[in-house]
Amino acid sequence: MQVSRTELLIAAIARLLAGCRHVAVGQSSPIPGSGALLARRLSGDAMRVSVLGSRRNNFFTNGGVELFDLAAQGRIDAFFLGGGQIDGQANINLVGIGSGQQTEVRWPGSFGSAYLYFLVPRVILFREEHTRRVMVPRVDFVSSPGVSAAESYRPGGPYALLTGLGLFHFDKAKQRFRLESVHPGHTVEEILDNTGFEFDRPESVPVTPLPDARMLELIRGEIRVEIAETYPRFAAALAAA
Amino acid sequence: MPETTLCSLEALAAAIPDGALLAIAKDSSGVAMAATRELVRRRVRDLHLLCVPISGIQADILVGAGCVRTLQSSGVSLGEFGAAPRFVAALKDGKLRMIDSTCPAVYAALQAGQKDIPFIPLRGLLGTDLLANRDDWKVIDNPFSPGDPIVVVEAIRPDFALFHASLADRFGNVFVGRERELLIMAHAAHRTLVTVEEITDRNLLEDQTRAGAVIPSPYIERIALAPRGAWPVGLVDHYAQDEAEIARYAAAARTPEGFAGYVEGWLGKHSRAAA
Numbered sequence: 001m002q003v004s005r006t007e008l009l010i011a012a013i014a015r016l017l018a019g020c021r022h023v024a025v026g027q028s029s030p031i032p033g034s035g036a037l038l039a040r041r042l043s044g045d046a047m048r049v050s051v052l053g054s055r056r057n058n059f060f061t062n063g064g065v066e067l068f069d070l071a072a073q074g075r076i077d078a079f080f081l082g083g084g085q086i087d088g089q090a091n092i093n094l095v096g097i098g099s100g101q102q103t104e105v106r107w108p109g110s111f112g113s114a115y116l117y118f119l120v121p122r123v124i125l126f127r128e129e130h131t132r133r134v135m136v137p138r139v140d141f142v143s144s145p146g147v148s149a150a151e152s153y154r155p156g157g158p159y160a161l162l163t164g165l166g167l168f169h170f171d172k173a174k175q176r177f178r179l180e181s182v183h184p185g186h187t188v189e190e191i192l193d194n195t196g197f198e199f200d201r202p203e204s205v206p207v208t209p210l211p212d213a214r215m216l217e218l219i220r221g222e223i224r225v226e227i228a229e230t231y232p233r234f235a236a237a238l239a240a241a
Numbered sequence: 242m243p244e245t246t247l248c249s250l251e252a253l254a255a256a257i258p259d260g261a262l263l264a265i266a267k268d269s270s271g272v273a274m275a276a277t278r279e280l281v282r283r284r285v286r287d288l289h290l291l292c293v294p295i296s297g298i299q300a301d302i303l304v305g306a307g308c309v310r311t312l313q314s315s316g317v318s319l320g321e322f323g324a325a326p327r328f329v330a331a332l333k334d335g336k337l338r339m340i341d342s343t344c345p346a347v348y349a350a351l352q353a354g355q356k357d358i359p360f361i362p363l364r365g366l367l368g369t370d371l372l373a374n375r376d377d378w379k380v381i382d383n384p385f386s387p388g389d390p391i392v393v394v395e396a397i398r399p400d401f402a403l404f405h406a407s408l409a410d411r412f413g414n415v416f417v418g419r420e421r422e423l424l425i426m427a428h429a430a431h432r433t434l435v436t437v438e439e440i441t442d443r444n445l446l447e448d449q450t451r452a453g454a455v456i457p458s459p460y461i462e463r464i465a466l467a468p469r470g471a472w473p474v475g476l477v478d479h480y481a482q483d484e485a486e487i488a489r490y491a492a493a494a495r496t497p498e499g500f501a502g503y504v505e506g507w508l509g510k511h512s513r514a515a516a
Binding site for chain 2: 027028053055060061062063064065068072094095103104106107108109110111112113114115116117118119141142143144145148149151152153233
């Protein structure tokens with residue numbers, strides 16, 4: 001059976017979320033949103049999922065501030081962040097390239113990252129583009145740091161980095177990524193060639209598992225319908241693939 | 242309500258002087274686009290725009306039209322339609338002072354503003370370049386538990402809060418539903434200006450199922466009726482974002498000429514509709 005990259009990533013995200021009580025998904029995040037909804041289904045609907053921008057999958061009644069208050073209290077177990085640049089210490093840059101006000105490249109901005117990255121235990125960095133342009137030795141601007149000084153209050157932080165090529169876990173003690181698996185059709189060499197920072201890896205790197213039959217059926221059925229409420233264009237593309 | 246509260250769109254926009262600190266809502270909360278058109282029409286200048294906590298086409302148009310000197314936001318983009326082109330161009334040209342923020346810090350500063358206390362502590366932020374670039378955020382030692390550095394952000398009391406909502410009553414109360422960040426904006430701002438889809442004769446505060454989601458009249462300076470006043474941005478339970486229009490804007494605004502043409506059409510369309 002043909003499995004698209006999007007389906008593989010949705011399944012990988014769902015696996016990373018196993019055991020969470022409450023997962024929140026930010027703006028412009030159709031693949032993480034689908035992954036979270038899939039994880040909820042696989043948990044027998046024991047997991048709570050809040051998708052920003054959704055009406056149905058969103059129980060916030062205290063406005064935009066509620067997500068941040070919940071996170072501070074430890075009521076959000078997992079969240080997703082991206083980055084125009086991501087470096088080997090899991091620092092992320094959502095602001096741009098260049099110094100000071102005169103930016104050569106300007107991205108939208110840091111959104112909630114400078115706060116949520118500190119407070120949510122399982123932050124999954126998700127960026128499909130895996131190139132040396134994105135995976136850099138050192139970010140130009142720290143929207144949010146991957147690691148903090150010992151005295152800083154930081155119950156949260158990076159947990160994994162999922163890209164279009166592979167899956168890394170973040171080792172907090174070593175302050176480095178460790179390559180966990182390579183997606184089918186790609187190689188460790190390809191990841192090395194396209195990563196601007198050093199990372200650890202086992203001698204033999206496993207292949208990222210494909211979604212099993214049940215996952216695939218859910219992704220193509222219920223989850224596609226559910227995510228269409230928030231991301232209609234994404235859901236239509238998912239159906240067409 | 243006092244007679245001055247209910248007014249025309251033109252009068253509502255005229256209340257905002259050049260140089261004002263203006264708080265605007267994110268796309269999903271209710272964006273006062275019709276009022277924004279009046280601001281552009283009368284060539285407001287030097288605004289300090291505070292996006293609560295992010296913005297899209299509204300901020301991009303105000304920046305592109307030369308209305309903004311300083312922009313404070315946690316994010317500016319057209320979402321699925323990509324970068325906000327005039328915002329990006331203005332930064333590249335050095336024409337805009339940007340104050341990068343993070344969503345919870347915008348809310349926290351406004352929450353301090355609603356209490357009129359000078360600052361409020363907030364977790365996170367330590368070691369970020371956002372903190373390094375802000376002189377209105379400082380690190381203190383937790384006075385109750387020394388050895389715990391924590392950031393304090395200075396309170397913000399906007400001169401004006403401006404947003405669009407579904408319903409107001411003729412007594413000057415405004416229903417905001419679940420979009421409770423609008424309450425924070427209104428409580429923190431010195432003056433709140435609201436455009437609405439509809440104005441009812443029934444006092445919203447007498448309906449207990451709704452009263453908890455109402456901004457009461459003492460906070461509200463002016464209300465203008467503006468059906469489809471968020472267009473092309475959507476309004477929850479009323480109309481979806483006009484995707485074709487946002488796409489048309491995103492394409493046009495890639496160049497200064499394209500943007501100027503778009504704005505001319507946008508301003509002109511209103512004149513014809515009003516005629």
